[in-house]
Amino acid sequence: MQIIVKKIWHRDAHRIGLFLKYDNATNSQLRKMGAVFSKSLRCWYLDYNVFNYKLISQTFENLLIENPKNKETQPLAGLTPSRDLPDIATSKFQLDSSQQKNNPEHITDIDSLKTKMRLELLPNLGKYWVFKMHYFQTISKQLLAVKGVYWNANYKVYMAMRNAKVQEQVENILNISPFFPANDYYKNESVFNGEEIILQPHPEDLKWMEVYLPPYLVLREKIKRFSMCRYSTVKNCYLLPAAPSVYEGLLLQFEPHNVLLSNQLPKGYLMKQNLPNRKQLDLSQTKSRIFNQVPDAAHDYISQMVDTILALNYSSSTLQTYTSSFLKFLKDNQYRDPKTITQAEMTKYLASIMERGLSATSGHSIVNALQFYYQQVLKLKNFELSLPRPKKEKKLPTVLTMEECLQIFRVVDNPKHKLLLLIGYGAGLRVSEIVTLQWQDILFTEHKIHIKNAKGKKDRIVMLPYSIVNTLEYYRKLYQPNHYVFEGQFAGEPYSTGSVQSVMREAIKKSGLSKKATVHTLRHSFATHLLEGGTDIRYIQKFLGHASIKTTTIYTHVTKMATDKVTSPLDSLVDENNKKRLID
Structure with missing residues (x-):
């Protein structure tokens, strides 16, 4: 089994990425080492340090390091140096406590620091400058120690108050001057005179209207709070239900900003029935999420299943659970026609996923999804689907006094x-x-x-x-x-x-x-x-x-x-022994 080793950036830190084809035995070894699988990068990863690098090289033999500059790979021989993992594979960087304190990311010069920070200044948000950068422990602590600098966990950006004192302190920490625009200090910018929001019909679905906003983050963040808001990457606009109540909501929300609302919708385009109810919205959003994940090879099978579930008036959570479980089953069987898969193959598949450590609840979900597909979608009434049910773990609920x-x-x-x-x-x-x-x-x-x-x-x-x-x-x-x-x-x-x-x-x-x-x-x-x-x-x-x-x-x-009325036999034994001592 050949494993490609890469230095990757994942979850706000550098990691050691391990890319390999699926192999149950190798995956088990990686789990024992503490490796975690990333669904987004499709690889296993460990923390970026010398200990993990040595552990990998000692555990696996056929390792390759990918060189990111020329996209070539080279075999490892012991601890062979590499331009991809220089600070781990070479011995000149020691991870002692003194060096970690001064340079936790193993960066030895300021020019290297500027390159690796990857600073990016984003549009202003109200009274804040917004910027993002790769995580460096020392620099992050210094930034957050500045009064007026905050970390926004939702958007994973730093927010700095737009005043001269904060600007000076932040630029000194980053060792980059100027970083923020000159004299771009906070004033009351909630009013956008001369700007307009344009409303246009959505030809693909007349129940929706297209909303085009000026390039101000404050306005964009405000429209995102509309519960039924969707963003169209194709048209670079927001979509909202074409209903009078939504139009009135736009007027109320953006009136304080003095933004002109340019209504270019045809007469009678706004209708009350265009406003979806909560059930309709949940189902449409769930359906959209499902088909965004479905490849072409499985589209017809999943489409039939979705239509059947909706026809039976099942909930959006059932729709999500059944289709995701069935899609996993199709994927693991190379998207074969479900009619050609035998019960013996289904049982073997279920055994394999249980062996991989899948929870009993997930196993039950897959069994339920298969039962539903073969009995309700394919209408195989004479086909008895008898699969073993994984035994559930019996866990007691947490209870407060x-x-x-x-x-x-x-x-x-x-x-x-x-x-x-x-x-x-x-x-x-x-x-x-x-x-x-x-x-x-x-x-x-x-x-x-x-x-x-x-x-x-x-x-x-x-x-x-x-x-x-x-x-x-x-x-x-x-x-x-x-x-x-x-x-x-x-x-x-x-x-x-x-x-x-x-x-x-x-x-x-x-x-x-x-x-x-x-x-x-x-x-x-x-x-x-x-x-x-x-x-x-x-x-x-x-x-x-x-x-x-x-x-x-x-x-x-x-x-x-x-439990309170039951006495342990040990307590009874001790009490009896104490009584005998008193008598003696």
Whole structure:
């Protein structure tokens, strides 16, 4: 097995990249060494240091180093020097603590540093200069120590306040002057007089309109926040639903910037029915993501499967899970016609992926996808697909005590954030059910909540805790939401599940708890505390919306009632021995 070794830049650092054809035995060796597989680069990689380089050269024999300058490869002989890995393969660079402190990236001169930083100045964002560069530990620490310099993790860029003092400090650290434009200091630039946003029809799909923006990052970032916004790389414009409410939203959002909205749409082009509902939007986005990953060889098979799933009114998550699992199956079988693949080959394939360390849940997903394709898509009713089901690992859910739940709620100051956690715990809701909760679903007089179209497209009735009724009414007066109980950044849009999880993570951090808990942990805790309080498990099943009582019975294994009453035989032995000593 021949392995090509490259120096690569991946995840903000240099790595040792290992490129090779698929081989199960070699992959197992790489995993034991701590190597990680990169799906984007299609290679295995390790941290860029001497230890890993020596480990690779000692473990594998047939190694080649690719020379990036002339794209040739040369065999390794022990620790043969290479222009691709100079600081690892040669011995003149020692990784002692003193050299790491002064030069962690093993760069010995300033000219080399300038070349390797790959500095790039991006368009201004409000009162900040925006720039990016390759990661260097020492330089990054010095930059972030400057007051007014920040790291934006979402866009992976540095943001520096546009004033003279910050400019001087940053340019001194980078040892490049001038780097920022001269006298480009922050003034109130929220007004863009003379600029215009152009709206044009989208001939490919008349339900959408094309939005052309001036080249200002502030305006572009603002339009990205529209939940249904898409970007067309072909036309270099943004696409939004051609609906009157969206047009009104554009007017409201860009009015403070004094940007002219040039409406070049034909009369009657904007129609209310062009605004997709959430289900339609989720399905269309999921479908688009799927076909972006499907090669031509598998297009017909996946297209038939997608059409069948949509016709059966399955959810977008089922669509994503089934198609991705089936696509993996096709890929591993060289995109052969599924009709020609025998059950024996399917069983062998399933055994091979389990041997590779795939989780039981992923194995079940593949089995379900195959069952669906052969029975529902190909309509092979007489064809009995009997595949072995991978045994699932039996894991107990993480559960918080009542005291720990109270500790979490106490550290949350924002009323909206506190209420969504309280209602998630108090009613045992999933995070998706929290964000899609509407005011019309809360039955105040009956002290109940009507959960609609939940997992499995099922409705259910859950309790509305008496203790949060007054809080809910006060919250409604304070925030005045219209449709959803917890609205997102824009009116009429629900709060995102990611934001709810972020609220929970911050609350766990502030509370000082060592347990790894999510919003779903509150749901587990709700069920466990009800069971400990003596509630019949069948009622708990209805509150949680479980189709089978077997799913609910897992909470019987984590309740304190089941464990506190049982005494260890060791404790009994010690107690008996102590009694004998007292008697003697």
